[in-house]
Amino acid sequence: MNRRLANQIALLILWISALAVVIILLILILYIFIKGAPALSLKFIFSSPEGIRMKGGIFPTIVATFYLTLLAGIIVSPIAIGGAIYLTEYAHEGKVVKLIRFGADSLASVPSIVFGLFGMAFFVEVLRMGFSMLSGALTLALMILPIVMRATEEAILSVPKSYYMGSYGLGATKWQTIKNIILPAASGRILTGIILGIGRAFGETAAVMFTAGMAINIPIFPTDPGRTMTLHLYLLATEGISLNIAFGTSFLLLLFILGFNLTARLFVRRI
Amino acid sequence: MVKVTFKVQNLDFWYGTFKALENITIDISANKVTAFIGPSGCGKSTFLRCLNRMNDLIEETRIEGKIFLDGEDIYSGEVNVADLRRRVGMIFQHPNPFPMSVYENVAYGPRIHGIKDKKRLDEIVEKSLDKAALWKEVKDKLHTPALSLSGGQQQRLCIARVLAVNPEVILMDEPCSAIDPTSTQKIEDLIDELKQSYTIIIVTHNMMQAARVSDFTAFLLAENTNGPAKLIEYDSTEVIFTNPKDKRTENYITGRFG
Numbered sequence: 001m002n003r004r005l006a007n008q009i010a011l012l013i014l015w016i017s018a019l020a021v022v023i024i025l026l027i028l029i030l031y032i033f034i035k036g037a038p039a040l041s042l043k044f045i046f047s048s049p050e051g052i053r054m055k056g057g058i059f060p061t062i063v064a065t066f067y068l069t070l071l072a073g074i075i076v077s078p079i080a081i082g083g084a085i086y087l088t089e090y091a092h093e094g095k096v097v098k099l100i101r102f103g104a105d106s107l108a109s110v111p112s113i114v115f116g117l118f119g120m121a122f123f124v125e126v127l128r129m130g131f132s133m134l135s136g137a138l139t140l141a142l143m144i145l146p147i148v149m150r151a152t153e154e155a156i157l158s159v160p161k162s163y164y165m166g167s168y169g170l171g172a173t174k175w176q177t178i179k180n181i182i183l184p185a186a187s188g189r190i191l192t193g194i195i196l197g198i199g200r201a202f203g204e205t206a207a208v209m210f211t212a213g214m215a216i217n218i219p220i221f222p223t224d225p226g227r228t229m230t231l232h233l234y235l236l237a238t239e240g241i242s243l244n245i246a247f248g249t250s251f252l253l254l255l256f257i258l259g260f261n262l263t264a265r266l267f268v269r270r271i
Numbered sequence: 272m273v274k275v276t277f278k279v280q281n282l283d284f285w286y287g288t289f290k291a292l293e294n295i296t297i298d299i300s301a302n303k304v305t306a307f308i309g310p311s312g313c314g315k316s317t318f319l320r321c322l323n324r325m326n327d328l329i330e331e332t333r334i335e336g337k338i339f340l341d342g343e344d345i346y347s348g349e350v351n352v353a354d355l356r357r358r359v360g361m362i363f364q365h366p367n368p369f370p371m372s373v374y375e376n377v378a379y380g381p382r383i384h385g386i387k388d389k390k391r392l393d394e395i396v397e398k399s400l401d402k403a404a405l406w407k408e409v410k411d412k413l414h415t416p417a418l419s420l421s422g423g424q425q426q427r428l429c430i431a432r433v434l435a436v437n438p439e440v441i442l443m444d445e446p447c448s449a450i451d452p453t454s455t456q457k458i459e460d461l462i463d464e465l466k467q468s469y470t471i472i473i474v475t476h477n478m479m480q481a482a483r484v485s486d487f488t489a490f491l492l493a494e495n496t497n498g499p500a501k502l503i504e505y506d507s508t509e510v511i512f513t514n515p516k517d518k519r520t521e522n523y524i525t526g527r528f529g
Binding site: 160162163164165166167168169170171172173176180181184185 | 323325328353354355356357358360361363365367368369370371379380382383384429432433436
C-alpha cells in the first residue's frame with residue numbers, strides 16, 4: 001500500500017471519529033431539547049411542584065441546586081487555594097508532597113456515591129447536621145476539592161518565574177510575592193478551576209441524595225434540606241411520575257452547565 | 272580613597288556538586304560602574320546573584336567565602352534578606368514588569384515596604400520614572416498595562432521600579448541583551464546618570480558595552496569546560512581594554528575566543 005493512500009485512509013478514519021463526537025453530542029442535545037423544550041416556561045422555572053404528579057414547576061429544586069453548589073464553592077475555594085499554595089510554594093518536593101498529590105488524584109476518581117455515603121455517615125449522623133444544605137455542600141466540597149486544588153496548582157505553576165524574581169528582587173517576602181503578584185496573575189485560571197469544580201458539583205446526584213435530602217422546599221438556612229434538580233430528575237424518571245417534567249428539568253440542567261462551561265472559557269480567554 | 276561598597280573575599284560557589292565560582296576576591300567601588308565580562312556560561316550572572324542572595328532561591332546551592340556590603344557580612348544569620356534585596360536592586364536580562372499598570376509596577380516596591388500614603392506614592396512614582404528617563408513617555412498612560420509598553424520602555428520601567436525602593440546598589444544582568452539598539456543607547460545613557468547616586472554592577476556579554484559604560488572591568492573565565500570560573504583580571508576599564516596584563520584577558524577582548 002502506498003504511503004499516500006495510507007495517509008488518506010488515516011485522515012478519513014480520524015475525520016470520522018471527530019465527526020462522531022460532534023454528532024453524538026448534537027443528537028443528545030437535540031433529543032433533550034425536543035423532549036424538554038415544550039415543558040419549559042416561566043411558570044416551570046418559577047413555581048413549585050404541585051400534587052402527586054409533580055405538575056407545575058421545579059423552582060425549589062433550582063434554588064437548592066444553586067444553594068448547594070455555591071455553598072460548596074465557598075467552602076472549597078479557600079481550602080483548595082491554600083493547599084495549592086502550600087504544595088507549590090512552601091512544601092519541599094518529596095515523599096509527603098507526592099503522597100498528598102497521589103491522595104488528591106485518587107480522591108478525584110472515587111465514585112460520588114461513596115462520597116454520598118461518607119457524607120451521610122459523617123456530616124449527617126456523626127456531626128448531627130441532618131439532611132441539610134450544609135451536609136450536602138460539605139460533601140460536594142470534599143468531592144470537588146481535588147479538582148479545584150489541582151487546577152489551582154497548575155494555575156500557580158503557569159505564572160512566569162520572572163515575576164517571582166522581580167518581586168523578590170525588590171525585597172518582597174515570599175508571602176507578599178504570592179499575595180500581590182502570583183495570585184492575581186493566576187486568578188483567571190484559578191477561577192476557571194473553581195467554576196469547573198462547581199460545574200461538576202452542579203450535576204451531581206449521588207453525593208447529595210444521602211446528604212441534602214429529598215424534601216421539596218425552598219431552602220433558606222444552611223440547615224434546611226432540599227432536593228436538587230438532578231435528584232428531582234432521577235426520582236421523576238425512576239418512579240415514572242412524569243417524563244415530560246424530567247426532560248424539562250434535564251434541558252434546563254444542560255443550559256446551566258453550558259453556561260458554567262462558557263463562563264469558565266471566558267476566564268481562560270482573558271489571559 | 273574610593274569608598275568600597277562590596278568587598279568579596281575568597282568566594283566559592285556550588286550548584287549541587289558543580290563548582291561554578293572559585294576564589295573570587297574583589298572590591299567594588301561606590302558610585303562607579305563595574306562591569307563583569309567573560310564568555311557565556313562562565314558564571315557572571317551567578318556571581319551577580321550572590322550579591323543580593325538571589326541564589327538562595329535556587330535549591331541545592333552553596334556558598335563559601337565572605338561578601339561584605341558596607342562592612343556588613345551579607346551571609347551572616349542576622350541579615351534580613353528582604354532588606355538586603357531592597358538595598359541591592361536587580362535588573363534582569365528580560366524586562367519583567369508585573370502584569371499590572373505602569374503606576375502599580377513602580378508603586379509595588381514602596382508599598383511592600385510599608386508606604387501607604389497615596390500622595391507619597393504618587394511622588395515616588397513620578398520621581399522614579401523621571402530618574403529612569405521614562406516619565407515623559409508614560410506620564411499620560413500611568414494606568415495602562417505595563418506589558419503594553421515597548422521592550423526598551425519595559426526595561427526602563429524595571430529600572431524605575433528598582434529606584435522606587437531607594438537602593439544603594441543596582442545589579443544589572445545583561446540588561447540590554449533583549450532590546451533594540453536605540454533603547455540600548457537610552458539605557459547606557461541612563462547608567463551614566465545613575466552612577467552619580469548609585470553603585471552599579473553590570474554583567475554583559477557585549478564587550479563594547481562594557482567599554483562604553485563602565486569605570487572598572489572584571490574578567491571572569493572558566494578555563495576548563497566543567498571547571499569553576501575564576502577572576503582573571505580586574506582593573507580600570509581603560510587598562511583592561513588597552514593594556515591588559517593577562518594574556519587570557521587580551522585574547523578575550525581581542526576576540527580570539529568567547
